[in-house]
Every structure is written in C-alpha cells, then in structure tokens.
Amino acid sequence: MRASNDHFLIWILCALCLSSSLSSGFTPDDNFLIDCGSSSNSTVGDRLFISDDFSSNILSNPNGKSLSTTSNVSSSSPLFLFSSLLRTAKIFETTSKYNFKIKKQGRHWIRLYFYPFVSGNMDLSLARFSVSAQNITLLKEFQMDSGSVIKEYSLNVTSSNLVLTFTPMVNSFAFINALEVVSVPNELIPSSVPTVEKLVRSLGNRALETVARVNMGNETVSPNDDTLSRLWVADGPFLMHNDQVIVGKFVSNLTKVNMTRDSEIMAPRSVYGTATQLGADADANANVNVSWSFDVDPGYEYLIRYHFCDIIDLSLRSLSFNVYVNSWKVKDHLDIGKLTSGILGAPYVLDTIASPIDSSKFKISVGPSNFHEYSAAILNGLEIMKISNSRGSLDEPSFDLDSKKVSNVKVGLIAGLVAGLLVAAVLATLVIVLCRRRRRLALVRHSKEEDNYGVNGRESKYIIGSVGFSSSKIGYRYPLAAILEATDHFSESLAIGLGGFGKVYKGMLRDNTEVAVKRGTSKSQQGLAEFRTEIEMLSQFRHRHLVSLIGYCDEQDEMIIIYEYMEKGTLKDHLYGSELPSLSWKQRLEVCIGSARGLHYLHTGSTKAIIHRDVKTANILLDQNYMAKVADFGLSKIGPEFDKTHVSTAVKGSFGYLDPEYLTTQQLTEKSDVYSFGVVMFEILCGRPVIDPSLPREKVNLIEWVMRKGRDQLEAIVDACIVEEVELESLRKYVETADKCLAECGMDRPTMGNILWNLECALQLQGNERSLHLKESSSQADLSNSWEASVSTTQFSTGSAVDIAGVSMSKVFAQMVREDMR
Incomplete structure (x- = not known):
C-alpha cells in the first residue's frame, strides 16, 4: 500500500513539474536586467532589474554619473508599465562599456530604455551619442527630443562576451535608463527567409532591430503576458482608412486558440486570440x-512576420485569402486550415523579407482571394524587424556631402601612398589605356553611325576590348576600388533603387561624373547571364533614348554595371508612389514618344531586332530635362532570323506587363514589347500601378478596369492630376493607339513605328485643340492654315504620321526618317 502511495506521489510530482514547465515557458540562460543609475533594485511585473551600482564588474566606467527624476511617463503611454525604470539614468561623458559574460552563444535580445527627462541643470534631450555591440552599430548619433522609447535588437552572439559600447559625440554625452541582455530560443529567428522576389536571404549573422510589434484586434499585450516579455501595441493607430471608413473589424476569441510551447515562443495566446478581420460579415466593402x-x-531590408490563427466562425465561407506588403503578393490563397494540418485554432507564422523601394512606408494588407467566391481575411499579429546592412549597421545617418568629401580625401591620401609603390605599374596601365582610347576614337570618327555614339552630344569614353567579353564589344572595365570610392563603399544612404538583379546606387567618379551603379546580388548563373547580356547589348547599341553604359566590374565575384546617372529617376516615381512632382499631359506624351523611339531603334536599328522583354515604367528613366531613356536590358533577346517569325524561349518579364500570347506559346516577337508598351501607356494615362491590391477587386488590374470602362468613359480613367489639361481629341488618339497595342493576337498589334506616328499625332492634336480654344472666332480656313503651319515646323520620328489635309506626307515622312537616323 505504501509503495502504491509512493508511486502516486511520484506521479503527482511529475505532473506538477510538467505543469510548471509549460506555464513558465522559456527560461533564458542569460538574463541581465539592469536598472541604470538607480541605487536600488526595481521590479517590473515578475522581473527583477538590478542596479548597475551593484554591477561594477559589468560596467567598465564606474565613474558614470547617476541621475534621477520624480516625473513619470504619461499614463496613456504603452511604456507606463516601465515608469520605475525610467526615473533614473546613467550619464556617460566618455566612451563607456557594459561587458556581459555570456553562458550560451546564440540569439540574444538587447533592449535599451530611453527617457530624456530634465533633472536640475541636466537635460537628457541634449545627449547625442552612438551605441554598438559586437561590431554592430545599433544607434548612430542618436538624440531624443522627448517621449520615451524601448529600442529592441536581436544579435547572434558568437563569443563568451558581449560588449555594449556607449560613445558620446564631441561636446555631448550619452545616457541610458535601463537595459536588458537576454538569450532567446534558437527557433525564434530562422537561419534563412525568402524575399518577396522568392530569393533566399541568410539571417545567420545579421542583427535585427524591432521596428513594429503589433497585436491586431486593437488590444495592447503587456510584457507580463508574454513568455519572452515582449510588448505588443494595439493596431488601431496603424489601420488605413478606405473613403474615411475602416474596413476591418476587431474580433476576440481566446478560447479557440490551440497553443503549443513553440507557438508560445512566437507570440502569446492573447495575440493569437484577437484579430482584425475582413469578410462578408465584417464590412459591406468585403471586396x-x-x-x-x-x-x-529606406535603404534597408526588413524581416516581416505575420501571425495567423483561425478564431472566427466561418460558417459557409472559407478562410483563404491573400497577403501583401506594398504591391508585392507575399502569399496567394493562404489557407490556414491546410497549413496547420487541420488543427483548429492552431497558430501559423509567415515570414518574408522586403525592402521599401519607393517610399519610407510599408503597407501591410490582407484581402479576399479570387480562388473562393466568399472569403474572409484576418491578421492576428505583425512584427517588422530591420536587418543590418552589409556594413554591419542598423542606423546610418543621412548622407552628408561634406562628410563624403572628407572621406574621399582620406581615401585619396591612402591611395596616393599605395600608388607611390606602384608607379611603374600605373604608368604602364595608362599607356595601354591611352593607346586603346586612340584606336577607339579613330574607329568612331570613321564610323557611319557616329551620331549614335556619345551621350547628349558629348564624346563617348569607351575603349575596344573588355575582359571576359568578345573583343568586338565596346566596354570599360573599372577596378572595384574605384567603384567603392564612388559609392562610399555601397552606402545604403546612396541606394536609389532595387530590382531583380540587385540594388542601384548613386555614385560620383573622380572626374565628378555622376553615375548609377547597379550591383548584382550574387554570381548565380541567371544573374551572370543577365550581367553579360546587358553589357553586350548596351555596348553595341547607342541611342539618345537608351540609357548609356559607362562601364562594368567583375572583380572578386562582383557583378557591377555603371550607367549614366538619370537625375529625375524612374517614370514610375513621377506617376505614383512617391512625393516627386507629377508630370503634365504634354510631358507624358513626350515621355511616351521618347520611349517609343528607343524601342523602335532596338527593333529596327540592326540586321536583327533586339526585343527588350521587360518594358515597364520602372525601366524608363528621365534625365534632368525629363527626356525618357529605356533602361535595364538584362532580359533582352536577339530577334528571330529572317526566315523565322519568332524566337522560342522561356517566359521572362514583369507581372502585369507580360504579353499573354508570349505567356501561353513561349513564342517571343517584337510585338511582345508592343503589348508591354501598351500597358505602360495606360499606366501613364491613369497614374496608378498596373496591379494595386489595395483597390477594390474590380480595379486591382489596371488593364481589366480600363477595358471595362470602354471608350465612352475615357475621362473617368484619366489621372486626376492631368484631367483638366487633356484635350479630348488627343486623348482619343492616345487611347486608340494603346488599345491596339493590347490586341490579343500579336499580328494585330502595330509596330513601334506606327505607335510613334500616332503618338506624334496625339501631341499635335493636344497643341491644336488649345489653339481652337484660344481662337473660337477664327474661320475654319484660318484654323486649318494654323494647324498646317504648326505641323510643318515640327520634327517627327520614324514611323509617326498625321492624317492632316494640306500637308505633304512624303515630305513629313522624309523628315521623320532623317530625324530618327541621327
């Protein structure tokens, strides 16, 4: 009987231990909680923060000053819970370090608490300082004017010590109210995550900074209710309105959550038990x-983590929906039931990496899936974490031209010293370069296509021959050191764009030439193929409406292409998604004409057509005078032989711009570019993205929406920025041309020459209609003569034509041919 009782007691003890283990969640191996500047310990919830006065073995500068205040953080602030920690601070007037002995290597959280209070004659808002840890810059020249904040970072600690360094700026000081260094479960941050472009990024040694941690359902979750002591703020302030109405509905159902230890690590029950919902019963605007x-x-990549848990009663509907960040679709037809193996109420986490190319904002969206007739959409929680850049920084100060000049002077001095040891080699290189340049200039001067070379009338700087390419190509191979100097070692503050090939940076060569530098992400076979294709294409073809190649670099496995710098950026940025000024209707017509000239040259400028294959507004750049130039030839393809009608090739291009005929048959022709250009024309006219998931369902796809509107509702589709200045006849000619470009069969589409003809006509009609408004009392004969005079003095491009009485079409055509041959 006693033995039986002993077994029963053992069973009870085991059960209690198991229960304790489940309730306690995660116990960190390293758990340093420091109340800085305090003379006593402080308690926040069930966590004890130790005074750094009792931690002299951790703080390297025990002479740091302690400061205190009686003021409290506002009771409405999410940080009110930490008021006891924020009443004191440690002040450092010289570089100071906290040195933590690490028991277990791996991911650790560093949390820094800041509250710039005033005490006596000390105002902490005047502090300006930097903070670093393990060679990672956490804060650079940091300064807080008011308020309070917790800065949270995740570092992969790879040694037995973690040193946290505070460095005051000149004539300033540093401060800290409280800090944490806490180990976290290894599974919290994955080793690699796919990007929105479906590439895989490694996070192994990258540091992260928590930018946002939000609980949907508009409820704040306290650190006391989180296994890992995280603060989750309510999502209400971040919700976007649709016509002044919030389309989301806050729901809560904690009893439906089916938690496990792993899901407790990702987020607490109180996060998964609340949600913001969109669906048929949530709002009338369910579409x-x-x-x-x-x-x-901007300039950084971000880990975005979506938290999902099915806590709603779907009845006859399906919980299958789409997930977005900005215009990217992260997940199509996300079905929580399938992803959780049918376990009701089981949490699901979705990770992706994205970069805010066009703005300094992320728009996170969930919406109905077309896969189901009736579909709800929910989101339970969201985390956004900044990823450290290639220089090991999470906080780059804004780019300063003066500081760059100082940096360049230092680089120049060092380079001069090194050059002194290599004078002979440098002189030999210069002799070779000069000889090649003379040879190239001699060839160019005797070339029949002399006017096609150079940029804006300037002499071209290219030499014959390039390493790794055919000797018949024209190019210039730059040393990596020169590119690093031009881009300040690829500073994120100089990043001006991001594409499938890699990032684009603004640079300044030593001769003060501004350039755009495109740096490939890796030397994959696909990336290498695009790299070679673009250099060879741009080396052969020169035209005023094609972006010019300056050079390239393939040292140390780099894939770098250098172009002329286009000051006004992409056409896309002047249409939507940025704060750049909108283009007028006349400017848009001229941009269309310039782009069409560039494409027409590609299609007809050599014995074989060159098919661009990625025509879109992001690949049309504008110079300082808003002249359009076609860019990005990485996907370009040489056209078919004379006895062939097409090139059979795998489908490549950008979603929304792809020729449906090419998509289904894999048969590529110049008419595939024509289709894409038609999409671009409507994008220019409407001033909105080709695909915009934030719009109602019937407007998501631009082309489908435009086609539904029809020709009777032309003015309804025109960008509001230009609707008052567009003349009806010009608009009709423009839309008629764009509509023909989108013909289902490629044979029915016009050539780029025909498109040019019609665009010039639309531009003339725009000018003529204005004269009609100004001269309503004039006779019809006078108007006809005025129109004829305006046409006869206008320069046309190849393939443009206007059906105007009294104008000799043969003379106009001859003039157009001469213009395009230049």
Missing part, C-alpha cells in the same frame, strides 16, 4: 483589403 501603414527607414 477591398484591410491595410495597415508603418513608417520604416
């Missing part, structure tokens, strides 16, 4: 997405 907006720093 739109529910969206949230978050401010982020």
Whole structure:
C-alpha cells in the first residue's frame, strides 16, 4: 500500500513539474536586467532589474554619473508599465562599456530604455551619442527630443562576451535608463527567409532591430503576458482608412486558440486570440483589403512576420485569402486550415523579407482571394524587424556631402601612398589605356553611325576590348576600388533603387561624373547571364533614348554595371508612389514618344531586332530635362532570323506587363514589347500601378478596369492630376493607339513605328485643340492654315504620321526618317 502511495506521489510530482514547465515557458540562460543609475533594485511585473551600482564588474566606467527624476511617463503611454525604470539614468561623458559574460552563444535580445527627462541643470534631450555591440552599430548619433522609447535588437552572439559600447559625440554625452541582455530560443529567428522576389536571404549573422510589434484586434499585450516579455501595441493607430471608413473589424476569441510551447515562443495566446478581420460579415466593402501603414527607414531590408490563427466562425465561407506588403503578393490563397494540418485554432507564422523601394512606408494588407467566391481575411499579429546592412549597421545617418568629401580625401591620401609603390605599374596601365582610347576614337570618327555614339552630344569614353567579353564589344572595365570610392563603399544612404538583379546606387567618379551603379546580388548563373547580356547589348547599341553604359566590374565575384546617372529617376516615381512632382499631359506624351523611339531603334536599328522583354515604367528613366531613356536590358533577346517569325524561349518579364500570347506559346516577337508598351501607356494615362491590391477587386488590374470602362468613359480613367489639361481629341488618339497595342493576337498589334506616328499625332492634336480654344472666332480656313503651319515646323520620328489635309506626307515622312537616323 505504501509503495502504491509512493508511486502516486511520484506521479503527482511529475505532473506538477510538467505543469510548471509549460506555464513558465522559456527560461533564458542569460538574463541581465539592469536598472541604470538607480541605487536600488526595481521590479517590473515578475522581473527583477538590478542596479548597475551593484554591477561594477559589468560596467567598465564606474565613474558614470547617476541621475534621477520624480516625473513619470504619461499614463496613456504603452511604456507606463516601465515608469520605475525610467526615473533614473546613467550619464556617460566618455566612451563607456557594459561587458556581459555570456553562458550560451546564440540569439540574444538587447533592449535599451530611453527617457530624456530634465533633472536640475541636466537635460537628457541634449545627449547625442552612438551605441554598438559586437561590431554592430545599433544607434548612430542618436538624440531624443522627448517621449520615451524601448529600442529592441536581436544579435547572434558568437563569443563568451558581449560588449555594449556607449560613445558620446564631441561636446555631448550619452545616457541610458535601463537595459536588458537576454538569450532567446534558437527557433525564434530562422537561419534563412525568402524575399518577396522568392530569393533566399541568410539571417545567420545579421542583427535585427524591432521596428513594429503589433497585436491586431486593437488590444495592447503587456510584457507580463508574454513568455519572452515582449510588448505588443494595439493596431488601431496603424489601420488605413478606405473613403474615411475602416474596413476591418476587431474580433476576440481566446478560447479557440490551440497553443503549443513553440507557438508560445512566437507570440502569446492573447495575440493569437484577437484579430482584425475582413469578410462578408465584417464590412459591406468585403471586396477591398484591410491595410495597415508603418513608417520604416529606406535603404534597408526588413524581416516581416505575420501571425495567423483561425478564431472566427466561418460558417459557409472559407478562410483563404491573400497577403501583401506594398504591391508585392507575399502569399496567394493562404489557407490556414491546410497549413496547420487541420488543427483548429492552431497558430501559423509567415515570414518574408522586403525592402521599401519607393517610399519610407510599408503597407501591410490582407484581402479576399479570387480562388473562393466568399472569403474572409484576418491578421492576428505583425512584427517588422530591420536587418543590418552589409556594413554591419542598423542606423546610418543621412548622407552628408561634406562628410563624403572628407572621406574621399582620406581615401585619396591612402591611395596616393599605395600608388607611390606602384608607379611603374600605373604608368604602364595608362599607356595601354591611352593607346586603346586612340584606336577607339579613330574607329568612331570613321564610323557611319557616329551620331549614335556619345551621350547628349558629348564624346563617348569607351575603349575596344573588355575582359571576359568578345573583343568586338565596346566596354570599360573599372577596378572595384574605384567603384567603392564612388559609392562610399555601397552606402545604403546612396541606394536609389532595387530590382531583380540587385540594388542601384548613386555614385560620383573622380572626374565628378555622376553615375548609377547597379550591383548584382550574387554570381548565380541567371544573374551572370543577365550581367553579360546587358553589357553586350548596351555596348553595341547607342541611342539618345537608351540609357548609356559607362562601364562594368567583375572583380572578386562582383557583378557591377555603371550607367549614366538619370537625375529625375524612374517614370514610375513621377506617376505614383512617391512625393516627386507629377508630370503634365504634354510631358507624358513626350515621355511616351521618347520611349517609343528607343524601342523602335532596338527593333529596327540592326540586321536583327533586339526585343527588350521587360518594358515597364520602372525601366524608363528621365534625365534632368525629363527626356525618357529605356533602361535595364538584362532580359533582352536577339530577334528571330529572317526566315523565322519568332524566337522560342522561356517566359521572362514583369507581372502585369507580360504579353499573354508570349505567356501561353513561349513564342517571343517584337510585338511582345508592343503589348508591354501598351500597358505602360495606360499606366501613364491613369497614374496608378498596373496591379494595386489595395483597390477594390474590380480595379486591382489596371488593364481589366480600363477595358471595362470602354471608350465612352475615357475621362473617368484619366489621372486626376492631368484631367483638366487633356484635350479630348488627343486623348482619343492616345487611347486608340494603346488599345491596339493590347490586341490579343500579336499580328494585330502595330509596330513601334506606327505607335510613334500616332503618338506624334496625339501631341499635335493636344497643341491644336488649345489653339481652337484660344481662337473660337477664327474661320475654319484660318484654323486649318494654323494647324498646317504648326505641323510643318515640327520634327517627327520614324514611323509617326498625321492624317492632316494640306500637308505633304512624303515630305513629313522624309523628315521623320532623317530625324530618327541621327
């Protein structure tokens, strides 16, 4: 009997231990909680923060000053819970370090608490300092004017010590109210994550900074209710409105959550038990997405983590929906039931990496899936974490031209010293370069296509021959050191774009030439193929409406292409998604004409056509005078032989712009570019993205929406920025041309020459209609003569034509041919 009782007691003890283990969640191996500047310990919830006065073995500068205040953080602030920690601070007037002995290597959280209070004659808002840890810059020249904040970072600690360094700026000081260094479960941050472009990024040694941690359902979750002591703020302030109405509905159902230890690590029950929902019973506008907006720093990549848990009663509907960040579709037809193996109420986490190319904001959206007739959409929680850049920084100061000049002077001095040891080699290189340049100039001067070379009338700087390419190609191979100097070692503050090939940076060569530098992400076979294709294409073809190649670099496995710098950026940025000024209707017509000239030259400028294969507004750049130039030839393809009608090749291009005939048959022709150009024309006219998931379902796809509107509702589709200045006849000619470009069969589409002809006509009609408004009392004969005079003095491009009485079409055509041959 006693033995039986002993077994029963053992069973009870085991059960209690198991229960304790489940309730306690995660116990960190390293758990440093420091109340800085305090003379006593402080308790926040069930966590004990130790005074750094009792931690002299951790703080390297025990002479740091302690400061205190009686003021409290506002009771409405999410940080009110930490008021006891924020009443004191440690002040450092010299570089100071906290040195933590690490028991277990791996991911650790560093949390820094800041509250710039005033005490006596000390105002902490005047502090300006930097903070680093393990060679990672956490804060650079940091300064807080007011408020309070917790900065949270995730570092992969790879040694037995973690040193946290505070460095005051000149004539300033540093401060800290409290800090944490806590180990976290290894499974919290995956080793690699796919990007929105479906590439895989490694996070192994990258540091992260928490930018946003939000609980949907508009409820704040306290650190006391989180296994890992995280603060989750309510999503209400981040929700975006649709026509002044919030389309999301807050729901809560904690009893439906089926938690496990692993899901407790990702987020607490109180996060998975609440949600913001969009669906048929949530709002009448069920055909739109529910969206949230978050401010982020441009120039960085971000880990975005979506938390899902099915806590709603679907009845006859299906919980299958789409997930977006900005215009990217992260997940199509996300079905939580399938992803959780049918376990009801089981949490699901979706990770992706994205970069806010066009703005300093992320728009997070969930919306209905077309896969189901009736579909709800929910989001339970969201985390956004900044990823450290290649220089090991999470906080780059804004680019300063003066500081760059100082940096360049230092680089120049070092380079001069090194050059002194290599004078002979440098002189030999210069002799070779000069000889090649003379040879190239001699060839160019005797070339029949002399006017096609150079940029804006300037002499071209290219030499014959390039390493790794055919000797018949024209190019210039730049040393990596020169490119690093030009881009300040690829500073994120100089990043001006991001594409499938890699990032684009603004650079300045030593001769003060501004350039755009495109750096490939890796030397994969696909990336290498695009790299070679673009250099060879741009080396052969020169035209005023094609972006010019300056050079390239393939040292140390780099794939770098250098172009002329286009000051006004992409056409896309002047249409939507940025704060750049909108283009007038006349400017848009001229941009269309310039782009069409560039494409027409590609299609007809050599014995074989060159098919661009990625025509879109992001690949049309504008110079300082808003002249359009076609760019990005990485996907370009040489056209068919004379006895062939097409090139059979795998489908490549950009979603929304792809020729449906090419998509289904894999048969590529110049008419595939024509289709894409038609999409671009409507994008220019309407001033909106080709695909915009934030719009109502019937407007998501631009081309489908335009086609539904029809020719009787032309004015309804025109961008509001230009609707008052567009003349009806010009608009009709433009839309008629764009509509023909989108013909289902490629044979029915016009050539780029025909498109040019019609675009010139639309531009003339725009000018003529204005004269009609100004001269309503004039006779019809006078108007006809005025129109004829305006046409006869206008320069046309190859393939443009206007059906105007009294104008000799043969003379106009001859003039157009001469213009395009230049």
